[in-house]
Amino acid sequence: LTVELDEERSSEISRFQQYLQINTSQPNPNYQEAADFILSLAKTLNLESEKVDFVSGKPVVLLKWPGKNPTLPSILLNSHTDVVTTEDHKWIHPPFLAHINSEGNIFARGSQDMKCVGMQYLEAIRRLKKAGFEPTRTVYLSFVPDEEIGGHGGAEPFSQSDTFKKMNVGIVLDEGLASPDENYRAFYGERSPWWLAIKAFGSPGHGARLYDNTAMENLLKSLESIRRFRAAQFDTVKSGAKEEGEVISVNMVFLKAGTPSPSGFVMNVQPSQAEAGFDIRVPPNALHDLLEQKIMEEWAPSSRNMTFEFKQKNFGRDVFGKPAVTVADNSNPWWTLLEEAVKKAGGKLRKPEIFPASTDARYFREQGLPAIGFSPMANTPILLHDHNEFLNQEEYLKGITVYESIIEAYASFVDSTAIDASKDEL
Numbered sequence: 001l002t003v004e005l006d007e008e009r010s011s012e013i014s015r016f017q018q019y020l021q022i023n024t025s026q027p028n029p030n031y032q033e034a035a036d037f038i039l040s041l042a043k044t045l046n047l048e049s050e051k052v053d054f055v056s057g058k059p060v061v062l063l064k065w066p067g068k069n070p071t072l073p074s075i076l077l078n079s080h081t082d083v084v085t086t087e088d089h090k091w092i093h094p095p096f097l098a099h100i101n102s103e104g105n106i107f108a109r110g111s112q113d114m115k116c117v118g119m120q121y122l123e124a125i126r127r128l129k130k131a132g133f134e135p136t137r138t139v140y141l142s143f144v145p146d147e148e149i150g151g152h153g154g155a156e157p158f159s160q161s162d163t164f165k166k167m168n169v170g171i172v173l174d175e176g177l178a179s180p181d182e183n184y185r186a187f188y189g190e191r192s193p194w195w196l197a198i199k200a201f202g203s204p205g206h207g208a209r210l211y212d213n214t215a216m217e218n219l220l221k222s223l224e225s226i227r228r229f230r231a232a233q234f235d236t237v238k239s240g241a242k243e244e245g246e247v248i249s250v251n252m253v254f255l256k257a258g259t260p261s262p263s264g265f266v267m268n269v270q271p272s273q274a275e276a277g278f279d280i281r282v283p284p285n286a287l288h289d290l291l292e293q294k295i296m297e298e299w300a301p302s303s304r305n306m307t308f309e310f311k312q313k314n315f316g317r318d319v320f321g322k323p324a325v326t327v328a329d330n331s332n333p334w335w336t337l338l339e340e341a342v343k344k345a346g347g348k349l350r351k352p353e354i355f356p357a358s359t360d361a362r363y364f365r366e367q368g369l370p371a372i373g374f375s376p377m378a379n380t381p382i383l384l385h386d387h388n389e390f391l392n393q394e395e396y397l398k399g400i401t402v403y404e405s406i407i408e409a410y411a412s413f414v415d416s417t418a419i420d421a422s423k424d425e426l
């Protein structure tokens with residue numbers, strides 16, 4: 001049952017609750033209130049702050065903790081301010097109340113994805129400042145809008161802006177996933193979203209007739225082919241040969257066909273068109289050309305009177321055309337520092353993974369920057385986008401300690417090449 005928290009810990013929890021209580025759910029997020037809240041916290045921490053609308057009405061809040069050596073590349077701690085929608089009546093506690101139950105579980109939309117991380121960054125900085133720590137590298141925090149709908153109003157324009165270039169970012173931290181066991185998870189890349197809609201056309205006709213080339217039949221052939229492909233990919237995950245992030249996933253997300261009638265659908269007319277939509281996720285090293293060919297030749301061939309359209313398509317490539325992944329071994333000091341810092345804070349890390357869905361980290365990787373996805377939530381069921389999303393308060397507080405350790409290590413890190421480079425400039 002709940003442990004009594006001291007005053008400092010109680011205020012950390014209560015600030016988290018306040019952030020969760022701001023309804024920033026898509027499609028109508030209250031961004032202004034969230035921005036005002038973050039700016040008010042920044043003031044209490046003496047951080048420099050700026051609000052930039054790269055897209056009108058979609059504020060990015062930028063905070064800065066200046067380092068002693070501003071010539072060194074900076075650290076960027078990114079989080080998104082929006083959350084996904086909720087079906088309120090299916091929750092045991094209202095999703096924007098941030099109710100804490102007797103076990104210390106804080107129920108709210110965004111408690112895992114990812115208001116926890118945004119607040120933990122700030123609380124870690126609060127603790128580090130109180131302990132008298134001074135960063136060598138500059139630490140930036142970005143609170144960005146619209147991650148849940150693709151980042152086109154947030155991280156995408158931000159990562160491509162002059163404001164971003166001037167920040168001279170050397171490493172980005174962004175969101176990860178909860179872990180049901182005691183090990184934290186860290187992500188060095190992610191699958192690219194391909195959201196595909198296919199349409200089949202065919203001759204309409206009497207519902208009792210058997211004839212070739214109906215729209216439904218044309219679409220069904222695609223569905224059979226896609227289902228076989230999905231099953232084969234899933235089998236390699238089930239057998240343990242591959243991780244979820246290493247295969248192509250294809251899930252049907254809509255089906256649209258039939259001739260409407262006041263009582264539902266006309267039952268004795270075979271319709272002249274039928275559509276289906278798929279959420280496809282493509283691993284960084286997958287062969288894009290082969291998949292595209294498959295879509296053209298098997299899933300939506302024009303020879304079967306079919307067309308297709310991508311609602312979202314990202315190749316996950318950096319500026320050099322290489323898969324946008326971050327090196328996750330000891331040849332990347334940022335990776336080693338993260339591993340050591342987590343350990344020092346008493347945590348354990350699973351081996352690095354490909355994030356199965358999408359995050360804003362892809363935009364920073366596309367700029368050629370290392371970015372690690374990490375949300376310190378161990379012993380926690382994965383509830384992002386689900387009903388009754390919650391995070392335990394003890395786990396939240398532990399996460400702050402983990403970030404204290406990471407931020408201290410990152411902001412103090414001075415490698416020899418960086419020293420040489422900064423000397424050259426003098």
Ligand SMILES: CSCC[C@H](NC(C)=O)C(=O)O
Binds near residue numbers: 149150312357358
């Ligand atoms: C195409 S952007 C959508 C982003 C969203 N992110 C997560 C983590 O759910 C997703 O993967 O669907």
Ligand SMILES: [Zn+2]
Binds near residue numbers: 080113114147175
């Ligand atoms: Zn998220």
Ligand SMILES: [Zn+2]
Binds near residue numbers: 084384385
């Ligand atoms: Zn999300």
